[in-house]
Amino acid sequence: MTRTRFAPSPTGYLHVGGLRTALYNYLFAKKHNGCFLLRIEDTDQKRFIEGAREHLIEMLRWAGLEYDEGPDIGGPHKPYIQSERLKLYQQYASELLEKKAAYRCFCSAERLEDMRRNQEANKLAPMYDRHCLYLSEDEINQNLKNKIPFVVRQKIPSAETVKFKDLIRGNVSFACKSLDDQVLMKSDGFPTYHLANVVDDHLMEITHVIRGEEWLPSTPKHILLYQAFGWNLPEFAHIPLLLNKDRSKLSKRQGDVSVEEYIKKNYSKEAIINFIALLGWNPGSGEENEIFSLSELCDAFSLEKVHKAGAIFDIDKLDWFNWQWRKKKYHENLAETAKKIDGTCIISSPKKGEFQYKFKDNESEEVFYIKRTDLLNDMCGRFIHEEYKKEGGTYRKALLTIEEKVLKEPENAENHLKFFFSIKDYDVSLLANEKMKVDYAIAKKSLIGAEKYLKKISNFNSVEEIKSGLLNAVTELSLKNGQVFWPLRAALTGEEFSPGVFEAAWVLGQDECLIRIKNALSKLEKNM
């Protein structure tokens, strides 16, 4: 039975690198019909943070990485929180002491500091000098009697090499003489990572230890511990690190590292999971498709395909994944909505107007379009649609009734519609656009032409009428569509990205449109 674990220390936030480690453990366990468990490694009292454990659990749940055993759900090896297992570690530390695989060290912090300073000055590797290994029985007893605080150190056997096979890196070996006598039990009675981790992995019957590469150098120490206890070794797999743009270990300094930050920024769990899964791993098919759901990842995952080199966390690609998943979900939403109204959802051909959707109601043959702009936030699109479907509904009414709702929605929903409520003091350069071939002169000409036609429109409740009026303006001015619509849309919304110009005009109403155009023209005046 395959058993893996995610063993984070509660630091107050879940690092995206940690999430990926959890994901790989989860995928590997699920792939082999095994168990995935969560264990909290809170052996550092100094770093206790209120609520950190709950937060960690919340994040894992959010990501959909359900564990089979863990602190809040229990299991056959509970408790799953190390601070509640202290007796166990003390017991195993005594066993090591008895077996002479460990020894008490009474050295003070000052002595250790001096020792290291000397070693550094002499260009030696900073390592414990084994001062307390050679203490006599009497000296030890005397120290214990005098209540001198001590730690328990691992006794690394000399003149040996530790060799092991890492599932990702192959054969790895370390000379024992390069290994320090690691502290196993701190003077406060808490174990260090090394002891607690080995003891728990054994007791919890972990078969595969999948963890970050930063643990590779301490793996020989862990193996020595397993051997001292006479326990079977688990398999080890050290996965590559996530890196900043400059190739240093992914850190807070250079952008967001906590999963919570990405949630706040509206990244979906599907996008994040998909993205980090492919950072250091891929199915090896060489295909175009890179979109995988969690269950698809479970099927495809294998440790052999994990890369050895670290991977840069590239936000651009995350954005792309986020978009792909939003689109996918939106399509599903539409299909569902269509079913509800007893109709069908037709997504037009990719060649032209990819994101123009038609809802065909079987009864009335009513057809309407959801603009690609609405895709920018599916919540918004859905609200508008629902309101529109109500009897006597109009787009404008729909927008008005959702005002309150929308403002409570995530950031980009608000961004998308805020132009309606007020226009910001945009820079005049927004009215021009090089790619659209619009300079200030053309912008002015277009706005005057558009103004003229908008005044003429009698029924401003019809988006069709606004549209045909503006198209007439384009013809009369003998400009390209974009040359008229870009400055007009900019003038009406004050935004670089916004809903389409006809919808914007429609929603704003005739009077407001004319006011905003006047405002834009005066901005242009000042600049010519």
Next chain:
RNA sequence: GGGGCCAUCGUCUAGUGGUUAGGACGUCAGGUUUUCAUCCUGAUAACAGGGGUUCGAUUCCCCUUGGCCCUACCA
């Protein structure tokens, strides 16, 4: 200083003792009888360097260089 790990386009990566070294993101250039993000088409760009082994090496070996990790009574 010591130990370890690693090295294919700018980024994530596929791949092989003989390939036009493939895909994705990005970037750039076009396209779209409703403008911007979207979409389509195309372009761009890589085997770190030096030695071997070999008929032949990006692939196997060694060295160099570079990057990273560890070197705490943190994990």
